[in-house]
Amino acid sequence: MNIIDPRPSVISQRFSQVKNIIAVTGFKGGVGKSGVSCALALALTEKGFKTGLFDLDFSGASDHLILGSGKVFPREEKGLLPPYVHGIKFMTASYFSSDKAIALRGSSVSSAIKELFTVTIWGELDYLIFDMPPGVGDAAFEVMNLIPSAIILPVQTPCSLSAKVMERSLEIYKEGKFKVLKTVQNMAVSKEKGFYHQIFYDKKWPKAAGKADKLIKTSFYADTFGLAGKLVKESSL
Amino acid sequence: MHEWALAESVVKTLKNRKKTVFEAEVIFGTLQDIDEEIFTFALKEILNQEDFKVKIKITKEDAVFECLSCGKIFDLKEGTKDEIEKENIHFLPEMAKVFLKCPSCKAKDFEIKKGRGLSLKLKEK
Numbered sequence A: 001m002n003i004i005d006p007r008p009s010v011i012s013q014r015f016s017q018v019k020n021i022i023a024v025t026g027f028k029g030g031v032g033k034s035g036v037s038c039a040l041a042l043a044l045t046e047k048g049f050k051t052g053l054f055d056l057d058f059s060g061a062s063d064h065l066i067l068g069s070g071k072v073f074p075r076e077e078k079g080l081l082p083p084y085v086h087g088i089k090f091m092t093a094s095y096f097s098s099d100k101a102i103a104l105r106g107s108s109v110s111s112a113i114k115e116l117f118t119v120t121i122w123g124e125l126d127y128l129i130f131d132m133p134p135g136v137g138d139a140a141f142e143v144m145n146l147i148p149s150a151i152i153l154p155v156q157t158p159c160s161l162s163a164k165v166m167e168r169s170l171e172i173y174k175e176g177k178f179k180v181l182k183t184v185q186n187m188a189v190s191k192e193k194g195f196y197h198q199i200f201y202d203k204k205w206p207k208a209a210g211k212a213d214k215l216i217k218t219s220f221y222a223d224t225f226g227l228a229g230k231l232v233k234e235s236s237l
Numbered sequence B: 001m002h003e004w005a006l007a008e009s010v011v012k013t014l015k016n017r018k019k020t021v022f023e024a025e026v027i028f029g030t031l032q033d034i035d036e037e038i039f040t041f042a043l044k045e046i047l048n049q050e051d052f053k054v055k056i057k058i059t060k061e062d063a064v065f066e067c068l069s070c071g072k073i074f075d076l077k078e079g080t081k082d083e084i085e086k087e088n089i090h091f092l093p094e095m096a097k098v099f100l101k102c103p104s105c106k107a108k109d110f111e112i113k114k115g116r117g118l119s120l121k122l123k124e125k
């Protein structure tokens, strides 16, 4: 007699109609992963793509605050259907926490992510963005184990520890045969070569949090819109 | 109704092992509070579309928690009475850590030792 967790068996099926999965990652905290994830999802939606966003930072969930998602909740059918927020199919653990802080140890994070991977019905999507917690931790391992098609989009800032540390953490994904894009530099202050894309420092961005109409008027959004264009080109290759 | 998605995972797991499995026990952890009627209905419907047969029984396992701060073992009698909190735990059992606390020292740092959610015990050739 062996005891088995049945959930992983259906997970690949749950993403079978999702054309592109992009995991926005970064070695350090606070480099702008969540902002880039939200703006990217808004930009892809504006471009007319069916887009989803999954906040995989369960303990530090923040996308609902950035987007100002309000009091929406998944619809229960043969699973959980993520509600639309500004046209984005949006999933987050914060739906289930009644505005309380979520403090989870590693094994609980893994199990909670597996649960939502199992029961969330995404349906057809052109792009699904994963907003990852900082570093290579439990969420990253769940993605690596369960979502082999994920494309890794790393974000760093000009003052990020050292590019070397970042490179080393990306090796883990590369060893797992994941497609890793060149790094996005966020909070850029001057034009530099060698990045996938640059998003410049924008003092209006933090102030626009929670108000989608304001977010899309920032230069942060305009820069991320450019990033979305590159990703679309990339995925049509 | 999201029981349907969970039932699918059980059928898929059985299907992957259909050559060897002859008996399965689906265990519901009481923390997640899965609706047995809906689950059983979904399970039958999904299995009907498959070409294999397995004997399935459903059992329940009571939730047991262990406080990682003071060591106290406790159960769902100390659980939440709030319907919304119960529903949140139903969708995502780990949310127990948000809504429950150790009855002895009030810590939220506890382990779900048993009875979290869905698991499967298989008898295989």
Ligand SMILES: Nc1ncnc2c1ncn2[C@@H]1O[C@H](COP(=O)(O)OP(=O)(O)OP(=O)(O)O)[C@@H](O)[C@H]1O
Pocket (backbone or CB within 6 Å): A026, A028, A029, A030, A031, A032, A033, A034, A035, A036, A057, A060, A062, A133, A134, A186, A187, A188, A199, A200, A201, A202, A203, A205, A206, A207, A220
């Ligand atoms: N280009 C930018 N210009 C100005 N402020 C920015 C920029 N990018 C991000 N910020 C601000 O920096 C803070 C951190 O951003 P964000 O939450 O997106 O980072 P994160 O990498 O997701 O953080 P965490 O690791 O905590 O999840 C926020 O207050 C955000 O508004």
Ligand SMILES: [Mg+2]
Pocket (backbone or CB within 6 Å): A033, A034, A035, A057, A060, A062, A131, A132, A133
């Ligand atoms: Mg973040």
Ligand SMILES: [Zn+2]
Pocket (backbone or CB within 6 Å): B067, B068, B069, B070, B071, B072, B102, B103, B104, B105, B106, B107
């Ligand atoms: Zn205690």
